[in-house]
Amino acid sequence: MSESLYIIDDSNLQSINYETPDLWFPQTASSDEAFEGTLTTGITGAMASLAFSGSAIVVYGIATTVEGADAPIVQFTIDKSHTMTSMAPNNGSVNFKFPFLDVEDLLDAQHSLDITVHSATKAYPFALDFVAYLPTSGATPTASQTIITSSLPEPTTPVSSTNSSGAPVGAIVGGVIGGLALLLVAGLAIYVLCFRRRSSGQAFFYATPAKAEDLLDQEVKPTPYQLPPPSTPGFGAQSYYSAAPTSAPSAYSAAPSAYAAPSAYSATPSAYAASLPYTAPVAASEAPISEYSAGTSTSGPSLPPSLYVVNNAALSRDSPNQPRSKAAEAGLLSVPQPATYHADSGIRFNSAGESSSSSGAATTSQVLQVAEQVLADVPPTYSEA
Missing domain, CATH: 2.60.120.260 (Galactose-binding domain-like)
Incomplete structure (x- = not known):
């Protein structure tokens, strides 16, 4: 206008x-x-x-x-x-x-x-x-x-334009924030309710009701492990030894000795039995018969029992790796040997190595003759190589 x-x-x-x-x-x-x-x-x-x-x-x-x-x-x-x-x-x-x-x-x-x-x-x-x-x-x-x-x-x-003073901006902003907070709380409540209902329900649904043990029939069960039987130990460092039972005397020891004189081997303990590494003191009545003796032991200390391999009936040796002689395997060493007697030749030697008579009456030639006669009567003896 x-x-x-x-x-x-x-x-x-x-x-x-x-x-x-x-x-x-x-x-x-x-x-x-x-x-x-x-x-x-x-x-x-x-x-x-x-x-x-x-x-x-x-x-x-x-x-x-x-x-x-x-x-x-x-x-x-x-x-x-x-x-x-x-x-x-x-x-x-x-x-x-x-x-x-x-x-x-x-x-x-x-x-x-x-x-x-x-x-x-x-x-x-x-x-x-x-x-x-x-x-x-x-x-x-x-x-x-x-x-x-x-x-x-x-x-x-x-x-x-309003009929009164304008609405404050703070109230409007507060209302918007309050509405958003209300929506957030409502959404959180709905989520919690749904989660609880899902947790309380069954995890799996089956067409027919069945017991718990029936449902596990088709499950693969573990097979228990069977321990293998213990293997038989052999010779060597891992062999097991035990005291050998007292065996019956051999045929040579059971028969009476054909010689009147006692055996030279019966007077002393067996070298093989004395050198065994695994021994234990036992009573005299429990001492076994040595495989190199005449059958009984009447003198000397009682010997401990020989050791046997558990899975072998044969007698143990001084060492598992030491071979036995053929004479021992054949049992010849258990045969009593005849007594041997030696006569004094009467020959003496001085510090210079010269022979001399003990009494001075016999001459050198006489002594030599006597020695030759004595040596001729002595049978030859042999020892194990």
């Missing part, structure tokens, strides 16, 4: 009441940038108010762009009940006549306007230039107000 508008400049202190003068800062500018070359900038917390009689009102300011700074946010309240919030753009453009507030279709009556700067910095403050309103019919402007013929601009910024 094109009608006469009344203008209230930012420098008109008779019409505008700056309630927080320490947060408002008067500025000067060229006439091309600001109405009558003046501006009043406000930062966060700045407040101002004015009264007018009309049916429409517009608040103009300067909207620019400041890198690294947020655009100012300003709240306008009409008649203490209608609240609107406006924010300047920060998109790289500059507008010297930016309408922060544009309200029409008001009652044609007396109204009040309150201005509160919610967010603004000195780097990018709220810049108030002037206020224009459409007066009521028959109203006259004051001396400080200017009358211009113009039309009210269309709103260029979103304006919210």
Whole structure:
């Protein structure tokens, strides 16, 4: 619409009441940038108010762009009940006549306007230039107000209007967060209930009921390991020895001796039995018959029993690795030998090795003759190689 508008400049202190003068800062500018070359900038917390009689009102300011700074946010309240919030753009453009507030279709009556700067910095403050309103019919402007013929601009910024003060942002954010938390708790409860139901159910389902032991009939069972029978030990270092039982005397020892004289081998203990490494002291009645004796032992100490190999009935030897002589295997050594007697030849030798007679009566030739006769009567003897 094109009608006469009344203008209230930012420098008109008779019409505008700056309630927080320490947060408002008067500025000067060229006439091309600001109405009558003046501006009043406000930062966060700045407040101002004015009264007018009309049916429409517009608040103009300067909207620019400041890198690294947020655009100012300003709240306008009409008649203490209608609240609107406006924010300047920060998109790289500059507008010297930016309408922060544009309200029409008001009652044609007396109204009040309150201005509160919610967010603004000195780097990018709220810049108030002037206020224009459409007066009521028959109203006259004051001396400080200017009358211009113009039309009210269309709103260029979103304006919210309510019958009371706007809802706080904290309440809205809290409601959203509470709703999300409620959804999260509900989802967690559903998951826990489903998990418990799944855990309490049966893990497997069978077509027919059966006992637990019947269900394991087809299972593969481990076969117990059978220990192999112990192998028979052989000769060598790992052979087991035990005391040989007393065996019956041999045929040679059972028969009476054909010689009147005792055997030369019966007077002394058996060399083989005495040298056995594995022996234990036993009583005289338990001493076995030596395989080299005449059948009984009447003199000398009792000999320990011979050792036998457990898995061999043959008599043990001095050492498992020592071979037996053929005469011992044939049993010839158990045959008693005839007694042998030796006569003194009477020959004596001095320290120089010369022969001499014991009495001095016999000559050397006589002694030699006697020796030859004695040696001729001695039968030859043989020993084992």
